[in-house]
Each structure stands twice: as structure tokens, then as C-alpha cells.
Amino acid sequence: MACxxxxxxxxxxxxxxxxxxxxxxxxxxxxxxxxxxxxxxxxSIIFTTTTDLNATFPAVAARAMGxxxxxxxxxxxxxxxxxxxxxxxxxxxxNTEKPAAEIxxxxxxxxxxxxxxxxxxxVRA
Numbered sequence: 675m676a677c678x679x680x681x682x683x684x685x686x687x688x689x690x691x692x693x694x695x696x697x698x699x700x701x702x703x704x705x706x707x708x709x710x711x712x713x714x715x716x717x718s719i720i721f722t723t724t725t726d727l728n729a730t731f732p733a734v735a736a737r738a739m740g741x742x743x744x745x746x747x748x749x750x751x752x753x754x755x756x757x758x759x760x761x762x763x764x765x766x767x768x769n770t771e772k773p774a775a776e777i778x779x780x781x782x783x784x785x786x787x788x789x790x791x792x793x794x795x796x797v798r799a
């Protein structure tokens with residue numbers, strides 16, 4: 675078994691707790707669904723937001739979906755001039771038998787601009 679990382683990102687409409695949690699929930703459900711993960715597969719999750727998002731911690735969405743035994747960390751992304759705004763990013767570390775080529779990363783909404791090759795439609799619960 676290997677520890678692998680899954681990357682993902684999404685954007686939010688406004689700096690409100692509701693928007694941040696909704697977008698983060700959608701992103702996490704997409705990553706989990708695409709990779710057929712269970713909570714026991716998840717080692718840890720690092721969330722970052724652009725500096726214009728500070729209404730709540732994205733990790734709250736992970737806790738709400740049952741990832742309460744997973745170590746979570748939130749931070750801000752570097753504020754690079756001209757970069758995409760209102761972005762929530764995730765790096766999820768998982769234990770898996772899958773080779774790296776089978777890991778499915780997910781970039782949703784306007785974040786598809788960042789990694790078009792990983793652009794996805796959200797997985798609905």
C-alpha cells in the first residue's frame with residue numbers, strides 16, 4: 675500500500691461561511707467519489723484558501739461529512755498578483771493500492787483554469 679496525494683480546487687462566489695462550506699463540501703465529495711474513498715483511506719488533508727477567503731475554515735466541511743478522525747489543516751495560499759481569486763484548494767493524502775496514474779484529481783468551477791486537464795463536473799451525493 676502506498677500513501678498518495680490527491681489535489682483539488684474550487685472557487686466560491688463570496689466570502690461567507692455558507693459559500694466556503696458549500697464549495698468545499700462539493701469538492702471533497704467529488705474527490706472522494708471519483709477515487710472511491712472511505713474515511714479510513716484518508717491520512718490527512720491540507721486546505722488552503724486565497725487570502726480573500728476568511729469567513730470560516732474549509733476543514734469544517736470535512737468534519738461535517740464525517741472525517742472527524744482525520745488530521746486537517748487550513749492555511750492561506752500565497753497572494754500572487756494576478757492569480758485567480760476566491761479559491762479553496764485541497765491536498766488529500768490517502769492510503770491506496772492504486773498506482774499514481776489512477777488517482778483522479780478534481781478542479782471545479784473557475785478553478786478549472788488552474789489545471790484544465792483535471793477539470794471535472796461535481797459528483798453529486
